Amino acid sequence: MSMDIDWARAELASFLKLTELYRQPDPPGGAVFTSKLSNRGGAREIAASAQIVEQILDRVLPRWRTEVPDDRNKRVNRWCQHIEAVHRADAVLLRDAEVRERLGDNAPQLSAGALHPWVWDGARPLWRSGHFREAVTAAAKKVNAETQNRVGRRDASETALFQSVFSKEPPRPGQPRLRLMGEDNSDTFKSVHRGAMAFAEGCYAGIRNPNSHEDCLPELPEHEALEQLAAFSVLARWVASATLSAG
Structure with missing residues (x-):
């Protein structure tokens, strides 16, 4: 059974939205001066999404855990490795057929x-x-x-x-x-x-x-x-x- 690309890309996009960083608004009547950023999604929600996303990444980029750097901006966002891997996987899902055709290698691939x-x-x-x-x-x-x-x-x-x-x-x-x-x-x-x-x-x-x-x-x-x-x-x-x- 082939991968449902539309579903996979939607799951990747959802993960990126949940892990997007933003600065929480100041409380009413006061101002808090801080550079701390937070993920838009809650910890449990992101973890649940990551469980699905990791399976997609394993299929699309089997070596993402070793090939995608995991030591950058960890203090800012613990999901930085996942986020970069998701961007790479989405590009593959979106343009893999086009790239193989343009490069002259449109032969069937073994997964x-x-x-x-x-x-x-x-x-x-x-x-x-x-x-x-x-x-x-x-x-x-x-x-x-x-x-x-x-x-x-x-x-x-x-x-x-x-x-x-x-x-x-x-x-x-x-x-x-x-x-x-x-x-x-x-x-x-x-x-x-x-x-x-x-x-x-x-x-x-x-x-x-x-x-x-x-x-x-x-x-x-x-x-x-x-x-x-x-x-x-x-x-x-x-x-x-x-x-x-x-x-």
């Missing part, structure tokens, strides 16, 4: 938030802090754990697990299978499950295992890490949508 929940839920905390290689590893572990949950096994993991669950052999006691199509023993059935088994092995042998040695490797560029997450998202959707066949 991390649109990946399978197992993958993005596993990767999100580390991704936000710029630890992309570790984020991919966390996503791989999450997919493995959810697959174990799906088939009720703890005695096999990663490559061995997927070799078992996508095996063309009939299920056995303690070794259920995941079927991506009807079990008709056709060439297509064999090809689909052989491919799923090989794909899973490639994900864990070629992506997860090297990434587990992140201390010996440079940090992954963000776009490469996103491509790797997408691979695990494909695998996760196969596992989640497959029919469980127990022995």
Whole structure:
């Protein structure tokens, strides 16, 4: 499901209005000389709005917490980082399609938030802090754990697990299978499950295992890490949508 841009921009605008600074008027019959400014919204109202706004920012600017400065004018307005991030996100929402068209890059974009929940839920905390290689590893572990949950096994993991669950052999006691199509023993059935088994092995042998040695490797560029997450998202959707066949 795509983002409702009009709704998102309205939420951002509401937050900016609540966090706008103003000087409170002098009390009747007197004058108070102060430079102190206040937010137009109350603390609880702003906090409630920030809860929604942060989710929008996470979708539009996944790295806003680390890329947007958070040490400027904090004494004047505690929401300064949020406010700058909101202005940036609003510009993206308003003009992203135009910018990509003008710059000659109007190709479809992959959103991390649109990946399978197992993958993005596993990767999100580390991704936000710029630890992309570790984020991919966390996503791989999450997919493995959810697959174990799906088939009720703890005695096999990663490559061995997927070799078992996508095996063309009939299920056995303690070794259920995941079927991506009807079990008709056709060439297509064999090809689909052989491919799923090989794909899973490639994900864990070629992506997860090297990434587990992140201390010996440079940090992954963000776009490469996103491509790797997408691979695990494909695998996760196969596992989640497959029919469980127990022995």
